[in-house]
Each structure stands twice: as structure tokens, then as C-alpha cells.
Amino acid sequence: KKMKEGPLTISVIPKGTTHAFWQSIHAGAVKAGKELGVNVLWVGPEREDNRQQQIMLVDNQVVNQVDAIVLAPSDAVALRRPVKNAVRRGVPVVIIDSGLENSAEVYASFVATDNLKGGEIAADQLAKMLHGRGRIIMLRLLEGHASTGKREKGFLSALQRYPEIEITSAEQYGGATKASAQTAAENLLLRFRDGQGNFTVDGIFCVNESTTYGMLQALRRHRLAGQVKFVGFDAAASLLDAMKKDEIDGLVVQDPFKMGFLGVKTAVDFLNGKQVQKRIDTGVVFITKADIDKPEMQDFLFPDIEKWLQ
Amino acid sequence: MKNWNWLNKFGPLLALLLVYLFFAAFNSKMTTLPAMEAMILQTVIVAISAIGMTLVIISGGIDLSAGSIIAFGSVVVALCIVTFNLPPVVAAFCGVFAGMLCGFLNGFLITRIKLVPFIVTLGSLLLVRGLAKGFAGSMPVNAGETWLSELLATLPAGQKWQLIPPGAWLMIFLAVLVAGLLRYTKIGRHIFAIGSNEQTARLCGVAVERAKLIVYSVAGAFSGLAGLMLMSYQEQGDPTGAVGLELDVIAAVVIGGGSLSGGEGSIFGSLIGAMIMTVIRTGCQLNGWAPWVTQIVTGIVIVMAVTVDRLRHRNNHQ
Amino acid sequence: MKNWNWLNKFGPLLALLLVYLFFAAFNSKMTTLPAMEAMILQTVIVAISAIGMTLVIISGGIDLSAGSIIAFGSVVVALCIVTFNLPPVVAAFCGVFAGMLCGFLNGFLITRIKLVPFIVTLGSLLLVRGLAKGFAGSMPVNAGETWLSELLATLPAGQKWQLIPPGAWLMIFLAVLVAGLLRYTKIGRHIFAIGSNEQTARLCGVAVERAKLIVYSVAGAFSGLAGLMLMSYQEQGDPTGAVGLELDVIAAVVIGGGSLSGGEGSIFGSLIGAMIMTVIRTGCQLNGWAPWVTQIVTGIVIVMAVTVDRLRHRNNHQ
């Protein structure tokens, strides 16, 4: 549409930059960029709860006259206006990872995991490990966070199917940093020790990388790692290591690499006037220790991030 | 002597120009109209809060609770619209009023119990943030689209004659108003006198307690208004937003020539200070530099601004 | 008179007891050994940084860059282990040393260019944070498990005789050491003298500049050490961690009786202050109360602590 010389430039704006999850997206986006011959600009706020900063980033990328934006909105509502704005200015937007409320007519495509399904899988797997009975806690991430909110919702609603499972705590939030998640986790563990110091919880679910990591650290510190069924979310190297050591029993794993790749590719397709799907599911699977070394999982779990980010 | 006086007045403006030209040299996008508009938009929230902070700093105090009050204000406005179904303009006033109440609380503790502003506002930083989260149930409150959203939106094609969005006009109007009051009214002189020497002010019949109460309440009201702008910017009341923004606000005032020991500062300077920080951030982002570069540059600019200020003063006094 | 003197010394301790008993009344978990251990663990990072901050505040200054230095320290330790393959003990020293360098930079700008500590450290808050992110490439640096991780881990069953983990012992040891140095050495008394009346100290031949340089460097080193603890706590260097933690640290010192106008403060008090804040947070979380309740309670406690301090002083002077 736009006649400009040189390759297209596409901005990829994540919610944050510090988690391994975003690094995979980054790598995927770069791979797409190289294969399709477009420039990929990677800019992001540092904290996942800084909505204001992300809005500014989107606005500034529009000012920067990039050709398209690939955005993982940190809030389903707050980012709506800047996205509309961008589209109004002729910069198409592809949403990844987490949705944008009531604006399907605005963005080009939504490329993400089915988070509700991710939560449901976690619930079913944890229930299976506990043979359908026991006490469970869930640690949330942030207030008003769309993608993890869906996981939380899916998890809790799927557990309705198991009458003998009791959810003893689902009201605590890990907060934006790993340290805050860890502190919240520690105090949760403390809360569910009985008079003899025995831990009274049978299963734990954490909704993303930082809460899973915080909980893992807390379990280690309390010497409880491996003694309670623990399902986390996302596949950071540190979490996979812990799973090898039986400290984590299972992880719900998305495919961030694919998400980054498809995000950019969809944007380029859209710019080139191709028909793109409005909703692209990047898949979510549950893995256990046994899956880590399977050859078919290698590309999925250990995408060659280094190669793309150099 | 003359030259220094000149620098005294236009130092911050000169600094703004320098920073701007520096980034413009890197990236021609900086000089486009949309870039200018975006930069003004992104300055409004900090700048409005900085108007109030300037008063506080001139009076010799400090307000660490500004960021929390901004969040609180945004939540109150959103709740008024969503939960109480009030018309947007009433909701807006409620937000400003809520900010004023917080400021009044600060002022009350500072003047009645005679506590140091740093501590009082450190306490209310936590307290007001807690209230904001409590009111909002720890979740952003989506206000939906009202005309409030237009305060800080890019102007639609048909209204380009307005040059900048209404929120920015409001900021300019208020800045001129407060600067005028500060320079040409009794209470304005009194605020300077209090910051310069509180005991002297008292001796001269200045109602010091009353003036401080006013200063902190007005500062609270301005932060509340900044909260309204935040809510317009995000279309939601954000109880976890604006964390640490008080430091940006204080930095803006200081870069603009305010002195933390009181008696010095200017509204005009503070706006320029806020602009400088936006230019740095936008400039770095347009060049695709990482956020950490922005932070390093801003840190260095703050220290340099104050160093230049010191040298200027040293020269003025000789 | 006598009674007030007593309160003067043990006021913060009393406050700690009150807060603790309050939460213990709500929840018997507070009195269990694991809860105590957890609370001590969660205090260590803030408390270690508060030891240095106490020196700064006694000398009449302030250090807003503490949180950034903690993050920087944690990144340096992790990078030393991961990238440079240094043995953990050397890495630990590098972290502390990096913190010291940052503190030295603060001290240098404050003493040589004679800038206000608030501004200098506001600048380095941004600068050092930027450096931490730049070094770490904005990503956490996973250090893996070394014996450093044991610094802040719950003790394994076989080592319960140690009572508390080594990191906490280190904190206690350093607190006693610094408190002793502050009380029994020349430089210690000089720090009080500088905070009490800098002009006098200078006239009496106290090397004010040197002492301040030492104070800020030591404070930096302590924040670096707190960074090591953070890295041990998370097993990774976290460039975006400890944001805003400086306010907790300052609050700890102030609750513990430190005065922001200098000349007053005690290491012991600051540790108690840090403990009080942990007890409030843990107490709220054990009761399943939302984070905003914690913030409101902490805010109120800060203001109350200082109010009581004021009343105490008013009585002392009569």
C-alpha cells in the first residue's frame, strides 16, 4: 500500500523484557524478519505492570512511521486507544499473546495461545496427579492481567469437575517482580503449615513464569520442593531444570517462539495484501519430566534463541 | 553579571533545545508534527503534577505521594463514572477533589503534628496507594469511552486547528494561571517567603500553617487532575499505575531550577524540566535504544542540570 | 525524664512487639518457628541496606539510589559467576565492590561538586539502574545453584542448631560491628558530628569530605551486599528487581529513630524498623489480606512512629 523504498520495518512490543518467555518471542520475531527480509524493532517496557509506558511506546512507534506493529498488550483495555490510533494513522497492528477487548474490527489478527485452555489443561493434569482429591492453592500474577486472568479462570472452572478437590487459596497475587512473587509464595507456604509444621496443601498451580519461579524458590527455601504436586506455566530453562530434578511435576507450555514468528509473518502478509486469519492459535501442551528429552520436543522447548539474537 | 542573569531565566529552555537538537540530529522523525504532538501528550501528566510540586518545593517541602495520588485520582474518576453513573464532568471534579483531600491530609499532618514533609508523604505514598487499590479492588477500572478520553487523544483530522489536544491546553492554561498567582499575588509571595525563611514569614504575619495547608492541598488537587489525565490516557482508572512517578515530577521541578531547600523554583522551568525528560525518552525510543539508555541519559541530565545551577549561583553571588 | 530516656532507647523495640502481638492475636501461625525464620529471611535484604543508610542519614544525607544499587549488585554477582566463571566468593566480593563504586560516585558528586544528596542520588537511581539493565541485557542472569544460595535458604534439618541462616548471621554480625564502630571509633563520632553540625565539624578539623566519601561508599557497599543477598534469594541477578526498595530502607531507618536532619539514628533501631515492616507484610499475607491492606497499615505505622518520636523529643526538651 505504502510506497517506500527499502525493506519493511515492523515493531514488536512485548509486555516486558525480563522473562525468558519474551526472549523466545523475540527470537521468533527475528527469525521471521530474516526469512521475510524485513526489519524487526524490539522495544518494550521493563515491568509488565507499566501500562502507561507501553502506551507511550506504541504511540512513539507510530510516530516513528514503522510499517506495522506486533503488540502484546499488557492490558485488554488501556491499549485499545493507542492501537486504534495506530490503525487510524495507517499502521496495522497484530496482537499477540494476550487479547484486546472489543476491538476485533481494529486489529489485523490475534496470534496467541488459548489461555483458557491452558488453565483447563493444568487443572485436569493436576487433578490427575492427585487422583481427584486434595487441597490446592493457586498463585495469581497481577491484577487485571488479561492472559493470566484467562488461565486463572480456566483453571478454576475446570476444577469444578472434581468435587473432592478443595481450593484453599486463590486470592494472592505474585506481583510484577520475581522477588515479590517469591515473598508472597513463602508466606502462602507458611500459612498452610499446621501445628506440627506439616504442609497441608497437596497441589500448587502458578500461572506464569515469574510466579512459578517464585514459588519454586520458596519451595526450595522451605525444603518442600518435590514433596507437593506442582504445576507451573511456561518453559524457562530454570524451570525445565527444576522439572528434571522432580521439583516441578508438570508445566503447561506455550510456543512463544512460534508466536513471535507468526506475529511478524502475519503482519507482513497483511501488509502485502494477503488474506490473514483473524485468530491464530499457537498451541499449548502439557509436559512432564519424561517429555524433556524427547527429540520431537527439542525445537519446541529449546528453540535456538542464541542463534537468532546474535 | 548580565549574562548570568539571562542564563538564570532561560537556562532550562536552552537545555531543552540542546537535548532536542541532539536527538533531532540522530533522527529526523523528531522534527515531524506527530512527534511533537506525541511528546506534548506524554508530558502532560507529569507536567500537571509538577505545577503543584513546584509550589510544594518553593515552600521548602516535598511531596513523595504524588504518584500514588495520581493513581488514586484516576481510580476515583473511573469509579464515579462506572459505579455511580455520574456524568463525566462531575466525575472529573470528584477526582480532583479526592486528590485535594489527600493533599490536605499531608498538609494537616505537616502543619498540625509538625512532622517532616518527607516522612508524612512517604507514609501517604503507601496509604493512598493502598486506598486506590482497595477502592478499585486491585483491578483497573474500565471507564469506557466518554469525552474525557478525548482530553489526551491525538486530534482527529477535522480539529487540527486546535494544534494540541484539550488536555495540553488545560495544562498550559493552568501553568500560566499558577505562575501568575505565584508572581503577582500575596499568597504567592508568602509561599516564597515561607520557603526562604519560615520563621521570618511567621514574624511578618504570614499565616504559615494556612499557606502550607493550601500548598499541599493544591498540590494534591493537581496530582488528582494528573490522575484524571492518566485515566483519559488509559481509558481506565489504574490503581497500580504511576508507581514512582513522583520522582519524575520532582526531577522535572529540579531540572527546571527548583531548589529542595526552598525559596526557589518556577512553574515555567518545571514544565521545561518535564519536557526535557520526555524528549530524552522519546528520542531514545525513536532511535530504538533500550530503556536503560534512557535512564542513564536522564540520570546524567539531572545531575548536570543541578551542577550548572550551582555554578550559576556561585557566579551570581560574586 | 528517666522514663522518656528509657522510651528513647527501646521505643522501636516496643513498637515491634506491639505490631507482632497484634498480628499474633489474629493468627497463631505468626508465633511458629518457621514464621519467625521466614520473617528474618525476608528482612535481611532491607536490613543490610539499612545499615548503610543509617550511616548516611546520621551524617545528614540521604541515598535514593539504594534500590538500584541492590539490583546492580545482584547482576554483577551473577555475571561474575556465569560469564566470567569466577568462584562464588570472588563474585560476592565483586558485587559488594561494585556497590561501593556506585556509593563512591554518589559521595564524589556530593563532596566535590557539592550537590545536594537528594539530587545526586536521584540521578544515580536512574543511572545505576540503567547500568544494571545494560550489563544484564535487560534480562535476569541465572546464576545456578552455588553455596551462595544457602545464604538465605531455610536451614536443612541437620543444621537447625544454627538457628537462622548464614545470611541473617552475617547481617547481625555486620550490624554489631558497624554499631560498635559508630560508637567507639573516631570516624563514628565524626559522622554524628557532621550530621549534627557540618560547619562545626569542618572547623574542628574533621575531614568532612573524606568522612562523607567513606559514608556513601560504605552505604554503597552495604547495598551491594544486599544485592548479593537478593541474588542468593532469587538465585539470579535481577536488573529490574528492588525497584523502590530505597523507600523501604529509608522508612526502616526513620521508624528506628533516625532523623532526616541528621545527627540521630541507630543501627539497632533501623534493624527493628526493617523487622516491623516485615511483620506487617507477613502478618497481612498470613491472614490472606490483600496487598493494599499491607500498604495502608505500613503507611500509618510510619507516620505514627515519627509522631511518637516527636512527642518523645518534645518531652525530653522540657
Next chain:
Amino acid sequence: MVAVKRQDENPPPRLEMRGIHKRFGATIALDEVTFSILQGEVHALVGENGAGKSTLMKILSGAHTADAGEMKLDGRPYLPQSPLDGRLQGVAMIYQELSLAPHLTVEENIMLGVEPVLHGFILHKEMRETAMRAIEKFDHPELKPQVRVRELTVGAQQLVEIGRSLAIGCRVLVFDEPTSSLSQKDIQRLFEIIRSLKKQGISIIYISHFLEEVQEIADRVTVLRDSTVVGSKRTAEISTDEIVHMMVGREVADLYPRSKRKAGETVLEIKNLSGVKKPANANLALHRGEVLGICGLVGAGRTELLRIIFGLDEVKGGEIKIGIYTGAGSPLQRWQNGTGMLSENRKEEGLALNMSVADNVTLSRLQNFGPAGIVLPKKQEEATQDWIDRLDIRCRNAAQPVGDLSGGNQQKVAFARLLQHDVDVFLLDEPTRGIDVAAKAKLYAVIDELASGSGNFSSSPRAVLVVSSYLPELLGICDRIAVMARGNLSEAKPVAEVD
């Protein structure tokens, strides 16, 4: 060679300063100053405000370095690098403004900078002994080594300062205006201490604006004027008037002018007034057209009396009547009642030092400088310029920060505020503290004109209440004098009956 001959006659000086030059930016503070002092001599240094006395002493103590000139201590070159260096070589200084660390104890203050240490650790026992030795001579009940200095009275604090110098065994001791905040009793105690120090062979340099004190305690006096030495004489050979002449460079004809005054109606009346601590049960009536003085010792409660009247301190009991207004009031109300107060503490309470002269003069009354509620700086400055001319205030213009002015001129600015406000009742607390003879003379003349209602400053007689610790001044300008002791105010007697 005359000099050699003189040296043969007299013992060699303990300290010699020769050809000292010092400038601060454009200000020349000292120009070719030569000064010397013998062993066991008390040598007074006098001069107008800004003559350079303190600067000379700061060079001596090592706080400043001279731009040119040389110094010798006991015949050996003396070039202190810092105040500590100066003190260690035997030159100590008691500063004009008290310089103590209020949070530290008496012993810590005395030993500050020279603590006995072993590997950096303070030897507490030794420290206490040295400190005790330094202060035991004073025999002051408040002085205990473990007491925090902020709990001491001003007099005791000054003794701590002196003790600090003695503790390190000084050879030359400098007092820069030591008596400006001391009671008569403390002054006498100080003089005794000075005499005993003199006997021990310590040389003492004594700076003061009180020339009687100089006559009483000093052996020799050196006068500085406009940054240079105008003469050095033995006190026995020179009268106070001659010293004044040397200082000012001209005759000060009548220091205490007195026009015809006539006491009119009562404008200020207090009955059984008492404050939280002081005063107790004070009664006083001040009439239009008179100057009423209150003398007494420091700490007697005179300042508190004025502050209570002016609404700065709390009233505990009794009655205040100003003109037609009765009852306690805030400072704002007092100004509105036509009463103005001059504080004894210029720097801390009297003036906002970084604000302009105009702002300081007009701060109490910002009306009428523009249309309704508006204050136009131009008009403020115009109004102020008038007072600058009439009071002969030396400054660049009305917009200059008042902190740039010399002490005497600052005092005039503070005084101009009362005139600008056009008050009826003047409450003056130590109006001449720390200012030189010429400035004093000017102020006395203004006060006289105000009371008599004649001349430049007033068309109708005003009422003036003056608090001062300097008795000759009160005797010179007042019509009646009351004495305050321990919070009790005596009845006011006509000056003629005061002895």
C-alpha cells in the same frame, strides 16, 4: 634600623601577620594588613561591620588562605592548611556564631577533631580526663562531660567552646564577638577566665563591638577600617571616643540624640501577663511619644515578653491591650493592630536572606501594590527605594537579595519593614546587636525621630519598646527603663532615676 631597635626593647611577638591580602571575587576584604601580638597579651581588634576582622581571624586560624602576606608564630613561619592544622600548631578560635554539635556530648564536643585514639578507637577514659581538665576551672554547674550540648544554656555552651580550645593547649586564642549573647555575669566570668589564661602566657585576640569591654580587658587595640589597619594603640593611652574616631574616620558627634518628646495616651498595656515559662505576672504601660527600655540578663525572659505580646508565643494568663484591641493575637493581627516587631535574631528570624530587599521590606503588608489583590514587583521596589534612600541602606537596588548585604545594612532593612508598614508601636529586640557604631548612630537617630514625631520619619509621635543587653544604649535613648530578672518585670522608672 628602627624595627631592630624596637625588637631589642620588647620581647619578640608571639604572632606576626604581615602584608595580608584577601579578596572574595570583587570584594577586597583585607589589604596590606599587618598585625602582631605578644605572649600573654590581650589584644582587641575593632572596626565597623565588614571591616575585615573575621576574615583576618579566619586566615589566622586556617579556615581561609591569604592571597598574599606571611605569618610567623614564635618566630617560625606559620602557614596553617586547615583549621585543624591551625589548632594543632596552637591557634584556636571561638567563633562569632556558636559552633557546637548539638547532638554530641560536652566531652565529645570538646575533643572533636582531636580525639585520643588507638587504631581508630577512641580512648574514652583519656578523652574524659582531658575534657574534664579543660572545663573544671570554669566551675559551672551545668558542665558535665556526658550531657548533650543541646540541653545546655547559651552561656554554658560558650564555655564548652572555650574548653575546646584549651583542651588542645593553644598558644593564641581568638574570641570573635564572644559577649553578644552572654549575660553580664557570664561576661564577668569570661573576663576572669581570660585573665587567668593571660597569666598562663596565652595570647588572646578579642573582637568586639563593645568598646567599654575592650577598655576593660584589652592591653592593646588595633583598629581596622575599609580592609586596612588604621592604627594600633595601648588601651591605656587611648579613649573610647578616639577609638570610635579611628573606626569611623570622622567624629560621631552625638551618639544619642534626643529631641523633645511628650508622652501621650497609652498605646500598649499589659496586665499580669504570664507565659508558659516566662515572664511571670508582667505589668507594663507604654505611651505614645516615649521610648521604654527593658534591661536584664540573658535568659531573663525579655525576648519571650516581646514574643508573647506579638503573638509568637503562647499566652498563659493575663491581659494584653494594644490601642483599642484587647486579648491575645497572632502576628498578623498584631501588624493589623499597628504593632511591629524587630527580632533579635536577624539571620534566623528577621530576614528571608535569599529574597530581595523589596520583598523583605514589604512582606508584612502587601496591599496597595496594584489593583485588587495583585502585587506588582515594580511597585514594591518603588516603595522600597524610598526607604533605601531615607535610611541610607547600601545596596545595588531594591531587587538585590538581602543576604548579599552587610550586617548593619541588613538590620536597616529589617527596621525599614516596620517603617514601611507604618506601625504605631515598635517592639525592638536587641536592635543594634552585631552592628557597628555608625549604623547604631543612624538607628538611634531614627528611634528618636519616631518617638518625638519630628523630622524625616514620622509626622506623629510613635511608641517604642526596646529590649537590650547593652545598658549604655538604653540609658542613652530611653525615657523610662524597666528591669527584668528571672521572668519578673520591675516597674519602669524614668531614666534619670536609674543608677
